[in-house]
Amino acid sequence: MKFLIFSQHFPPETVATGRRAYNLAEALALRGHHVTVITGVPNHPSSLNLSFCKGAPLEEMAQAGYRILRVPVFRSEGTRTRNRILTYATFALASAWAGLGQKKPDAILAISPLPTGLAAMLVHCWHRAPLIFDLQDIWPDSALAVGVVQSGLALRVLRWVEQFFYRRCALIVCITHGFRRYLLRLGVAADRLAVIHNGVEWKLFAAAEPDRDFRQSHHLNGKFVVGYVGNIGLAQGLDTLLDAAEELRSKPITFLAVGEGTDKDRLQTLARTRGITNVEFLEGVPRERVPALLAACDALLLMLRSDPLFEITVPSKLYEYMAAGRPVICSVGGEAAGLVEKFRCGISVPPSSGSALAAAIRKLCEDPALRREMGERGKYCAREIFPCDRLMSSYTELAEATARPGYEPAGRQKFPHLVTAFSGKGNMRLRAGDLKGRSANR
Numbered sequence: 001m002k003f004l005i006f007s008q009h010f011p012p013e014t015v016a017t018g019r020r021a022y023n024l025a026e027a028l029a030l031r032g033h034h035v036t037v038i039t040g041v042p043n044h045p046s047s048l049n050l051s052f053c054k055g056a057p058l059e060e061m062a063q064a065g066y067r068i069l070r071v072p073v074f075r076s077e078g079t080r081t082r083n084r085i086l087t088y089a090t091f092a093l094a095s096a097w098a099g100l101g102q103k104k105p106d107a108i109l110a111i112s113p114l115p116t117g118l119a120a121m122l123v124h125c126w127h128r129a130p131l132i133f134d135l136q137d138i139w140p141d142s143a144l145a146v147g148v149v150q151s152g153l154a155l156r157v158l159r160w161v162e163q164f165f166y167r168r169c170a171l172i173v174c175i176t177h178g179f180r181r182y183l184l185r186l187g188v189a190a191d192r193l194a195v196i197h198n199g200v201e202w203k204l205f206a207a208a209e210p211d212r213d214f215r216q217s218h219h220l221n222g223k224f225v226v227g228y229v230g231n232i233g234l235a236q237g238l239d240t241l242l243d244a245a246e247e248l249r250s251k252p253i254t255f256l257a258v259g260e261g262t263d264k265d266r267l268q269t270l271a272r273t274r275g276i277t278n279v280e281f282l283e284g285v286p287r288e289r290v291p292a293l294l295a296a297c298d299a300l301l302l303m304l305r306s307d308p309l310f311e312i313t314v315p316s317k318l319y320e321y322m323a324a325g326r327p328v329i330c331s332v333g334g335e336a337a338g339l340v341e342k343f344r345c346g347i348s349v350p351p352s353s354g355s356a357l358a359a360a361i362r363k364l365c366e367d368p369a370l371r372r373e374m375g376e377r378g379k380y381c382a383r384e385i386f387p388c389d390r391l392m393s394s395y396t397e398l399a400e401a402t403a404r405p406g407y408e409p410a411g412r413q414k415f416p417h418l419v420t421a422f423s424g425k426g427n428m429r430l431r432a433g434d435l436k437g438r439s440a441n442r
Helices: 016-030 081-100 114-127 141-145 152-168 177-185 202-206 212-217 239-247 264-273 287-295 308-312 317-324 335-343 354-365 368-384 388-403 432-436
Strands: 002-006 034-040 059-061 067-071 107-111 131-135 171-174 193-195 224-229 253-258 279-282 299-303 328-331 346-348
Touching (some): 002 016, 002 081, 002 114, 016 034, 016 107, 034 081, 067 081, 107 114, 114 131, 114 152, 131 152, 171 177, 171 388, 177 193, 177 308, 202 287, 202 317, 202 368, 224 287, 224 354, 239 264, 239 279, 239 299, 239 354, 264 279, 287 317, 299 317, 299 354, 317 335, 317 368, 328 335, 335 346, 335 368, 346 368, 354 368
Parallel strands (some): 002 107, 034 067, 107 131, 131 171, 171 193, 224 253, 224 299, 328 346
Antiparallel strands (some): 059 067
């Protein structure tokens, strides 16, 4: 079978959507399918200054045997709305043009965000191939949450486009049960929805040894190290990290914020202004260095700022934190907190509360046995419940079913609702109407 995958990001970028596209392309190719990935040149704000993201070839063949095409994209580190819109728009146009030039695939897969899905939809209409959408972010609400969309009229138009797009999809794969419930409330048929978590390549993290040279070179020996590794953007709300660090400045505790993003410069300036010296902001690292870096920490931070939208998402780094065998301090509400609490692999605190975050860190610092217990539970969950290879096997089976000749139009297919060990029930407080009623000026 021939599969065409659209994803704005792809390795060497370390963005979660790029990792999802990579895992899916690898899984399909290893099952003998012909796969082409249409992606952008590295364009995420967190990737632009990283040496390992520069010079990615415009066309290459992956070792697994699939083709990667990179199209030009407007790139900017700035947070201005115009720049962000230009990035989304240029990728959508360039990738759609590239997709129209490909031979007819048996199925088209698009990874969030919505503009990427719209590009794939154009190619779907041209080739008449079934469209599968991988829902990683709720649009336009995620754009609203970080200020990309502010106009009331633009928001209303995007909501109409969102629902129109969902109706065109043969299958929508959600990364959380909260996303599935949201789509059901929008009227999307249950038989066109599946839930497949992002998961983790747990063996890479379980086998990692702490980077002792890293600890020594950064003067971390004898200190309790709290790590955050990932995008440092507006959605993460790392002001809370600074609040906790300020409260704990008299303790032998050091915070590491490893990564890049649109909010990093502001946070560094804020830390200097407030005289916070127990936080180190470090450059982003290639993915292969992440396991050893996580292993060098004593506890790991999962953070998103307080917003109703984030209560139905689960940051993909949670699964990596679990696999690393370190306790997770979860400063995210809703479904992510439910995972941490259910599997007892860390401590959940209210998002955007520096004092609650500081209290959780203090508790873990003082109780090594508790840290070990939580770390072992996390490793078990990563290995037994969220292994990437098993999740991708389920995903490829769904993709193959969609791509078979004679597929029925969207709304008539009978795709299963994949049930994982964690249903997310009881942690969802957000309704579709709550999102629709939010002010565009929030």
